[in-house]
Every structure is written in structure tokens, then in C-alpha cells.
Amino acid sequence: MVASAAPFTSGFLCPTKPRTPLLPSSSRPSHSRLHFRIRSPDPKNPAAAPVSSRMEAAQPQTRDAQGGAESAMKLLFVEMGVGYDQHGQDITAAAVRACKDAISSNSIPAFRGGSIPGVNTDQMKLQIKLGVPRSTQHLLDAERVKAVFPYGKIISFEVVDGGMICSSGVCLEAMGDKNDDCYIVNAAVYVGY
Template sequence: MPFDGGSDATATGLGGPQALGMTQVLFVEVGMGADQHGQDATKAAVRACRNAIEFNSIPSIRAIVPGGYDAMKLHIQIGAPEGAKIDLAKVRAVFPYGNIVDPIDVCVGGLLAKSGIAIPEMGDKNDDFVICVASVTVGY
């Protein structure tokens, strides 16, 4: 289900490396991010993407990927609560290298939970707690 988070936010059916714009998939990283106060789906999506990549070190990328980091491709898929608006430029900024395969896929997923408290000073409009998940596929 498409979101209106940006012109490249679409949901697709995935099927193999070619469907991801890649010749070879090397690995998939998964992360979760949340914004407990402020109901900011972009903040939750950025945190999910950072969480997916921040505990990995793949020093052999230069040896595995023809062309090294400059030729590495990343396919990003984000699950967010229905109706969430995500600034995909901020999501793209999370990744220090590699080429993000367009489009970034944003689909209905994640969770809209209740935090149990709304704190206006923290930007809360209500007690919604926005949770997003991210899948980052790395290949070439």
C-alpha cells in the first residue's frame, strides 16, 4: 500500500535479486525504531534503518563487491503504521555509502501503540507511539 511520504515511496512485490535491482544479494539487515513522543514516523523510520546497519561490520565488501563500496547497492524497505508520512531524504541520509536502489519501499507494517501519556512539551498531540521496522538488503 503506497504512502504519501515522498514520490519514491511505493510498495512492491519482491522476487529475487533482479526485482531488487541487483545481480547478487549478499545479506539482509533488519532493524526497529520508535518515536515514543511526537508521533514522528520519519524519526522512527530513520532509527529503524540505523538500527539495521549499526551493529554490522563487513570489512570484506571491497573484496566481495566488484567495484567495492561505490558499486554496492542497498534496497530499503520500511514497514510503518498506516497513514504514516516519511521523509525519504532523511532515510537516505542514514546510509554513508552504497547506492540506494529506487524506489525505497514503504509498506503498511510497524505499529501504532499507546505510550500511556501525552506530553505536549515533547511535541505530543496524543499518546500514540510510532514504531517502524526496516529491512536493508545489501548486494551488487
């Protein structure tokens, strides 16, 4: 990877076209090079907003049982995962796998070992956000997905447009396939107290 020599500001790295002429295709290496330049934030482009404000805007919001006031959750960390259902076209299976992927590589001793005084698994709060292809969202079984989490109170469960439907490359009727669609779901699990 090649980067420009421009001094770092508060901008972003953006791919640019190579500055050297390309070799003829017969003598060109088989891999492509990415070139980056520093870009200053553009106030007209929301994607160019400072990273911290985009992250703050992405923080999940929770509501209390009375239906209005925001209840604060002290966020400890965010777990992310991806799940696939290559055969059978079951969006819930893909969502379950995404959530299991998000939580499977983590250990949370702080909730059991007393690292946070007065806080244990009974006080753990979870906010679940799933990126699911829009055309399949109505098929999602939220209760089956929520059952993945062994402890913690789920205070919000949000499904947004996301994920993907792509070809698995094969349709196997013996595995319940109606077609060769592969469903992909992304999960973000916010953990706090």
C-alpha cells in the same frame, strides 16, 4: 516448551492446545506453556507454503533506469531493524531509527578489504523496505531516511503497510506530543552489489 513426538517432515511448528488437563487456577503456574505440532503445508493456505518459496517471493525486485528490465543485484545479506518514536509522533524519526538499528550492528569489510575482487563501496547496492503504518505513510520523508546510509547506491526504496501505532502510556506536551501515540517502523536493508 513441549513439542510433539511426531517425526519432522517439511511442515511447520504450530501451537496446539495442551493435551493434559489444566490444574485449577490457584495451583496453576503463573506462566503458560506452548505446545507445538508439525503441520504439513496446505496448498490452499499461502502462509503454509514451503519456507523457501516464501523467501524467494519476498526477495526485492529491482528495475533498471530504462524502466523495464530487471537488474540483478547479488544479494550478500539482509539487515533488519526496528525504530520507535514515543514522543512527537514523527514517523520519519521512527524510520530513521529503524534503518540505523538495521545497519548499526554490522561491519562490511568485504567491500573495503577486497574480499570480492573488483567490488568496493562504489559498487555496493542497497534496497530499503520499510513497514510503516498506513495512516502515516504520507508523512514519511524518504530523503531524510535515505541520508542514514553512509555509502552504497540505493536502488530501491519501498514503503509497505506495517509497523504499528500503540500507546506510549503518556502524553508529554513539552516533548511535542499531540497525543500518547508511539510510532513503530520495521526496516529491511538488502545489501549486495
